[in-house]
Amino acid sequence: xxxxxxxxxxxxxxxxxxxxxxxxxxxxxxxxxxxxxxxxxxxxxxxxxxxxxxxxxxxxxxxxxxxxxxxxxxxxxxxxxxxxxxxxxxxxxxxxxxxxxxxxxxxxxxxxxxxxxxxxxxxxxxxxxxxxxxxxxxxxxxxxxxxxxxxxxxxxxxxxxxxxxxxxxxxxxxxxxxxxxxxxxxxxxxxxxxxxxxxxxxxxxxxxxxxxxxxxxxxxxxxxxxxxxxxxxxxxxxxxxxxxxxxx
Ligand code: ADP
Ligand code: MG
Numbered sequence: 001x002x003x004x005x006x007x008x009x010x011x012x013x014x015x016x017x018x019x020x021x022x023x024x025x026x027x028x029x030x031x032x033x034x035x036x037x038x039x040x041x042x043x044x045x046x047x048x049x050x051x052x053x054x055x056x057x058x059x060x061x062x063x064x065x066x067x068x069x070x071x072x073x074x075x076x077x078x079x080x081x082x083x084x085x086x087x088x089x090x091x092x093x094x095x096x097x098x099x100x101x102x103x104x105x106x107x108x109x110x111x112x113x114x115x116x117x118x119x120x121x122x123x124x125x126x127x128x129x130x131x132x133x134x135x136x137x138x139x140x141x142x143x144x145x146x147x148x149x150x151x152x153x154x155x156x157x158x159x160x161x162x163x164x165x166x167x168x169x170x171x172x173x174x175x176x177x178x179x180x181x182x183x184x185x186x187x188x189x190x191x192x193x194x195x196x197x198x199x200x201x202x203x204x205x206x207x208x209x210x211x212x213x214x215x216x217x218x219x220x221x222x223x224x225x226x227x228x229x230x231x232x233x234x235x236x237x238x239x240x241x242x243x244x245x246x247x248x
Contacts, residue, residue, distance in 0.1 A: 006032050006067060008088065008163045008194055013052050013062035015045075015218075022048040023059065024218045029211075030163055030194040035185060037205040038198045040215035041240055046198045049215065050165050053196070054088045055080050066163075086114065089161035093168040095152040097140040103151040104136040107158055116159065123158060130154055130184060146177025153181060163194040170199055182207055202244050205229060216240065 008030040015023040022045045030036050030053070038046050051057035055064060055071060058078055064071045066084050097106050104127065111118050127136045130150050135143050140151070149169050156164060166185075170178065186208050189195055199205055205212060206226050213223040214237045222228050222237050232238045 006162070007065070008053060009063075009065045010049070010053050010059075011063040011065065013049070013059045013064070015048055015052055015057075015059045022218050023052065026062075026215075026218070026220055028053070028213060028220065028223075030196050031210070032162065032194045033189055033192045034210035035189050035195045035197060035208050036211040036213060037209040038196060038213050038215060039200065039205050039240070039244070044215045045218040046215055047167055048218075050090065050167050050196065050198060054090045054165055055084050056090065086110075086159035087162045088165065089156045089159050089163070090165045090167065091152050091156045091169050095140075095148055095169070097148060097151060097155075099140050102137050102139055103132065103143065103147070103154075106140070106151055107136075107155045110155060111158055114159065118158065126154055126158055131180065144177075146175075146181075149181060150177060153184065157184075157188065161193065163196070164188060165196045165198075167198045168200065170201055170204055200244060202229065202241070214240070 010026060010028045013023050013026045014021065026049060028049065038049065040046050048057070052059040053064060058076055059073045060076045062073055066087065069082065071078055071080055097103070098109065101109060104123070107123060127133055132147070132150055132154065135147055140148055152169065170181070182204070185195055185197070189208065197204065206229060209226050211223065212226055212228050214221050214228070216236045221234050222232060229241065232241055
């Protein structure tokens with residue numbers, strides 16, 4: 001297997017909203033079986049990058065490649081076939097759980113919609129594994145934020161993604177569930193899933209990250225191993241980290 005073929009990669013991605021350039025020639029590589037943490041100030045383009053990588057929003061210019069498919073964009077136009085979902089699956093901060101469905105039904109519905117056959121046993125096993133059994137039959141408004149986060153992650157995982165992208169799901173912190181979610185991400189990484197985690201919590205950025213990418217003003221200012229968190233080169237990243245640490 002060619003490593004590059006199974007990577008999720010963005011090449012020279014640019015994206016503007018009107019006169020605001022949200023991403024400028026961004027390059028990022030997400031490898032299978034690794035965790036990449038994406039950090040950066042609010043408004044630096046993190047969510048825009050995640051949406052471009054997942055092809056949920058088209059970049060203006062650049063290429064996204066997945067499994068040997070190149071999705072090329074020019075002037076905001078491109079051809080997204082074959083569709084990359086659910087090989088790429090995203091969990092958003094807002095979670096987007098259906099309020100009128102129980103957590104378990106929330107997990108089951110996309111499977112049905114996509115024609116993915118999973119028996120009740122497999123889904124129950126996932127629910128057990130995430131220790132959700134006691135509340136899986138409740139509705140989203142009857143559980144805690146951490147429990148909702150688990151449900152959104154379970155729903156994403158059940159689609160068997162090759163790449164899982166998570167946008168600040170940890171910002172509404174429910175301490176009880178943080179380590180559970182992190183352990184699950186570690187396990188998925190060990191199973192070969194490539195994970196991109198947007199987070200503003202330095203502990204998350206550090207823990208088992210194979211790659212850290214610092215975005216500022218739509219540019220990748222620094223990227224590398226976790227050691228860049230201890231030894232940032234740029235003033236922008238130094239300043240950002242000092243705020244990150246004092247805020248948590
Ligand atoms: P982050 O996730 O790092 O906080 P975003 O990617 O959400 O940043 O946003 C990057 C920049 O693009 C910000 O200045 C934001 O206001 C702007 N932006 C994001 N989405 C839109 C949109 N749909 N329309 C206009 N501007 C947007
Ligand atoms: Mg964001």
